[in-house]
Amino acid sequence: MTRAGLTIGVLGSYGGRNLGDEAILTGLLTDLRQQEPHARIIVFSRNPAHTAVAHPDVEAVPWEGVSRTDSALVLSQLDLLILGGGGILYDKEARRYLRVVRVAQERGLPLLTYAVGVGPLNEMVDTGMVRETLAGAVQVTVRDQESRMVLEEAGLLNPITVTGDPAFLLEPEDFPAQFLREEGVPAGKRLVGMSVREPGRAAERLDVDGYHRLLAQIGDFLVHRIDAHVLFVPMERxxxxxxxxVLSHMIAAERGRILHGTYSPQQILGLMRHFDLAVGMRLHFLIFAAMMGTPFLPLPYAGKVFDLAQRLGVPALRGVEREVEGPLLAEVDQLWDEREQRAEVTAQRVARVCDEARGTSQVTRAVLESLRNRSLVEVGA
Structure with missing residues (x-):
């Protein structure tokens, strides 16, 4: 091994399907480049072409539908495999990622989980694979307390370090006001950002029509309460x-627009500067709002969103699943009235979570240093 650097593999839900996942990858790669500038990085992607364009300084390879033999050919080139971050270890999905990890471990490749999200884990196959595979990891870091609890309940005995989502490592890019004009958003008006999501496996209990109507009521309330326009921000297609x-149920639908352009995670982070208020379901939409100091109200559909609200000291009602209109509208009203008083405390908590996200770097740094030292010994021998 020369000073050309280590070869590091990164496995996660990457490839352009979700802006939150792309934010995670961007934060993770930025961290790796700062620590190991000469590293050769291979990203296992669901869409290698997208990843190669978004990150031209890495190599991108497929992993879905790839045989064990072909996976082993790529994995044999690595010094380290990083799993994560993001919420990828949950029922039915965990087993897919861990098949790749197991091939790596069969070859003696060290594994590090990078601020990974875990849960729900109720199925025996996924729970067993998570427990057995992560037991062989050199370090296990998770992005929230809930993930640690899920791993402990699954029977993992390894030390588990709680850090923070890698998206907290991002720097914003400018989102010019002209982009908003091109999206049909008028100038000189208060603007509310809203994030909704599909039910999917991560939010199976959501009643589609029910939560559409509930969010429409929130949108209408804000249109009349603060004379705002509403911009929906899709985090995936x-x-x-x-x-x-949601827009179809709004009485004031003419005050709503949906963001249709293609933007990077850093640009969406910059977009948050234009919002007077943000209300949303998607985790990374809320993370972006918090990072930019935009007053925001989480609408939790899963524990990871509720965990973020708790860490940031922000009220969060589980009304999306239960269709509780009154308390949600009251909370939105209170958020608007108290936005300035809450700002400083929230900013302090966000700063702490950003520090926690940088804590993953400390764990990764120790692993990389150990690998470099081992390589020097092998070369010397």
Whole structure:
């Protein structure tokens, strides 16, 4: 091994399907480049072409539908495999990622989980694979307390370090006001950002028509309460359809727009500067709002969103699943009235979570240093 650097593999839900996942990858790669500038990085992607364009300084290879033999050929080139971050270890999905990890471990490749999200884990196959595979990891880091609890309940005995979502490592890019004009958003008006999502496996209990109507009531309330326009921000393609579903139930639908352009995670982070208020379901939409100091109200559909609200000291009602209109509208009203008083405390908590996200770097740094030292010994021998 020369100073050309280590070869590091990164496995996660990457490839352009979800802006939150792409934010995670961007934060993770930025961290790796700062620590190991000469590293050769291979990203296992669901869409290698997308990843190669978004990150031209890495190599992108497929992993879905790839045989064990072909996976082993790529994995044999690595010094380390990083799993995560993001919420990828849950029922039916965990087993897919861990098949690749098991091939790596059979070859003696060290595994590090990078601020990974875990749960729900109720199926025996996934629970067993998570427990057995992560037991062989050199370090296990998770992005929230809920993930640690799920791993402990699954029977993992390894030390588990709680850090923070890699998206907290991003820097915003400018989102010019002209982009908003091109999206049909008028100038000189208060603007509310809203994020909705499809039910999917991560939010199976959501009643589609029910939560569409509930979010429409929130949108109408804000239109009349603060004379605002509402901009729906899709974090993945299916969100566009559900944004239309919410908009179709709004009485003041003429005050709503859906963001249709293609933007990077850093640009969406910059977009948050234009919002007077943000109300949303998607985790990374809320993370972006928090990072930019935009007053926001989470609408939890899963524990990871509720965990973020708790860490940031922001009220969050589980009314999306239960269709509780009154308490949600009251909370939105209170958020608007108290936005300035809450701002400083929220900013302090966001700063702490950003520090926690940088904590993953400390764990990764120790692993990389150990690998470099081992390589030098092998070369010297």
């Amino acid at each position: 299916d969100d566009i359809r559900h944004s239309h579903g």
